[in-house]
Amino acid sequence: MRIPALCLLLLGLSACTAATTNAPADEAHAGAPLPFIEDDYGRALAEAKAKGLPLFVDVWAPWCHTCRSMKAYVLSDKALARHAGRFVWLEVNTDLTQNAAFQEKYPVEFWPTLYVIDPRQEKALLRFAGSATVAQLEKLFEDGERAYKGGVTGAEALLARGDALYGEGRSAEAAETLAEALAEAPADWSRRGRAVESLLTALYGAKQYEPCARKALEELPRTPRSLSWANGALMGLSCALALPADHAAAKELRGATEAKVAEALAPPAIEMAADDRSGLYEVRVAAREAEKDEAGVKALAEEWLTYLEGEAAKAPNPDARSVFDSHRMVAAMKLGAPERVIPAIEQSEKDLPQDYNPPARLATLYRLKGRLDDALAASDRALARVQGARRLTVLSGRADIHLARKDSAAAVKTLEEAIAFAKTLPASQVSPRAVAGLEKKLAGLQAEAAQK
Template identity: 85%
Template sequence: MRLFAACLLLSGLVACTAANSNVPSADASHAGAPLPFIQDDYARALAEAKAKGIPLFVDVWAPWCHTCRSMKAYVLSDASLARHADRFVWLEVNTDLTSNAAFQEQYPVEFWPTLYVIDPRQEKALLRFAGSATVAQLEKLFEDGERAYKGGITGAEALLARGDALYAEGRSAEAAETLAEALTEAPADWSRRGRAVESLLTAMYGAKQHEDCARKALEELPKTPRSLSWANGALLGMYCVLSLPEDAASGTELREGLEAKVAEALAPPAIDMSADDRSGLYEVRVQAREAAKDAATVKALSAEWLTFLEAEAAKAPNPQARTVFDSHRMLAAMKLETPGRAIPAIEQSEKDLPQDYNPPARLATLYRLEGRLDDALAASERALARVQGARRLSVLSGRADIFVARKDTASAVKTLEEAITFAKTLPASQVSPRMVAGLEKKLTGLQSSAR
């Protein structure tokens, strides 16, 4: 699901992924999947696409991103996708790896996961789709990417392709204008209406047109078939509302309207979506009730959310699929002010996936909240032994919080200084200025308090 804010929040809250060797963990790879993904080698994939005369399909992911892992465990693993293997050259790009910085510089990523279709003849992005998809939606993306590559389309289809390309180039405002035109020109029963609505709202969010985005969601949803695209439209509209200033005059009205749509997406009849997608709807409902300062409903929704996640995790076919739910189980337990409820599951994840830094990084936070500070510090050390790239900053930030809880300000300061120094060694395309600013602000506050 398109859990932009969630992925960004959780990357800072708990940190996550890989090993110090600068190679991806096999636990989260496409190994054994029906599509022959090349791992983290853009040059090779590009050369193959040029040689075969077909476009390049790219899955840009990160091991800390629960939606990325859900896509791998429940969608990209679907055996029915094997019939599409010859349509593209397939590439996965793990953004935790510094070796992928050049790809990110050429094809920027704002949200995880992001799916690209690239024309190898000009190294031009034809399509950039942010978020998850069902198998059926993924197959439509394949069609849209091929159409854009081959050309010759007209009308609303051409406008959709143009909007996709503009968004892929980072021209979000122009993309939004073009996609809105596509929806206006398209017939009422257009088969791509849902996808176009998702893409339009994504572009408006990227262009920071938050109020217009929320209003557009409320305008378009009644004309959109009930589907995952409809649910994502409600969720995107809600994210736009939650991005408005607290004193925005229209904030309450828009929040209530879109919160009703999100609740409707969760209600029967069930929409075909992954458990991770459904979890994202719960999360944004909790955020909406927090914005309304409705503590009682926050608790009630969080309890329902956590019970749902525990049931889904129990049905997961393997440890990799079960860990899809770890970050949201942690978050829901924290909202309930019962962080210990998530600890056994994440301890099991660490046993099952010993090379993955996500479980110990999450445990470090949970143990700290439970007052188990020695355990928190030990978990942080295990995470640091496995983490790499920019995600190391999140682990170090969490480690500083543990030292603060231990009333060891000197060690907290030293840890934050280490994080900031490390940030300066990383490729610019892989470092969030917001994360670095947060580290610097935290350091300044600690230094001031120590004087």
């Protein structure tokens, strides 16, 4: 789902890795409908130049559940095979330091992000944040090709221009251009839903939260009820939730946009991936928390968890089933019942032995249940598997385990290790806010120790 909540609100808990993360490219993509090159921008760029084709890039991370859902349920769809010759295909795992140069050139705000890049100028023609259905992907393919070839006019040209501006990180200018596209387009424009999603995402990226929420309420009545409509409702509520608590319009906009998200969840059902529907629950829970509605949070969390348990039971394989682990974990924690998901995540660790996410999650769940020895052992297993900046999150969780064990010295040492490790990582792959959080946590512990 194309929202901050998809992998940002759950950054410390989310998961979106494949069991084949470290497999050779030929093995990982054997039988796949699209011939993705893994983690080699130079090779993909050279191939795109040689073939005279645009470059399509899937930017993902092993902690992003929406990325995992895309891999398990969309990018694996055999219907995509007929598009294999339209682009050169690249996937970029942002956990790997070898991809730092790509991230520096093409910064990522949301996971997953899909790019269409013109290899002639190494210029982003299109940047789409979040998940997509097969049908949405096919429209993105068309839009990317149109931008590459040029020649479009009117609303289509404005959409292409807005896509390019957003791809360049010029979110405010992109929002202005996309608003022009919607104003100029006919009422039955086939790209209206996609343009609304792109506009709201650009407004969020520009931190124009009030205009974003109001634009969602303005545009949704003119947008056909569809996945794009649901994503627009969700993006609008995400923007309303980003407003300061004392903002004069915050409560009003939260209420109005939450009503739209509730409508998206209600019959008639909108066709969407289970992960997308889960995102709607997630942001509604956040809205109820903002209203300090404890009963509403509990009721929604129970409905959310029950839904996810049913979807996980229908998953075709362990990798697809684990798509739901992070949201199941959060829903259970909102209910105050972490034990409800422990067996499922223990099973994920058995089924996906190379994935660091299940033991990292178990470390948190065991700590919450007071199983501190088990929590520390799970943290050990996660640290043995994790790569890149994600190690910081695992180390931060490990410090919490030490604190629960009343071992402040070990917690301090762990946080110092995390901060030292952060300094070894490429700047494009480290969140300054995450490092600041670690430093603040460490300073607090050191101050407590000095007072004793």
